[in-house]
Amino acid sequence: MSIRLERVEAAHDVRVLDSAETFEMSKDGDEPEPEGTLSIITLNGEDGIQIAGTATALHRWLHRAQAHLTAKTGGPRILCVLDLSTNHLPRNVCDALDSYYGVTAHDTEYGWFLHVPSMLSEHRDHHADTVPDAVWRLWEYANDFGALYIRLDRDADRVDALPSWDW
Structure with missing residues (x-):
């Protein structure tokens, strides 16, 4: 690029x-x-x-x-947050998002606030078997755009570049 x-x-x-x-x-x-x-x-x-x-x-x-x-x-640091639909994760993954070892996620009223690891390749070395593939896809997509967090919300738009599930 x-x-x-x-x-x-x-x-x-x-x-x-x-x-x-x-x-x-x-x-x-x-x-x-x-x-x-x-x-x-x-x-x-x-x-x-x-x-x-x-x-x-x-x-x-x-x-x-x-x-x-x-x-x-010396101005304030402004974080980049990617806004995605919760439908970009299968329901079973979304329901257990904060229980996966290597995933930092916080439950919100209508979805999740998901941290994107800063060193994805190193994170994958340590958590390859504990993080679902659907989460890796979201992290990689967010990383492409420099996002540090992903807001997963039930009312957010779906992105054609990512798989989605109806639930």
């Missing part, structure tokens, strides 16, 4: 009303991009910056940028 960072010139003037309106997400860049590539473009009326990459690569880049900003400014 790669990120391309480049300076771009504005095609037209942009009136900046607030910082949230200076960003544009695009699937179409100035040059043809490989399938699945997105761009984040910021403009201030004169010039800007374009960050291009896959959705996963952009999430990782933004997560790293946020961590560096926190370190440089």
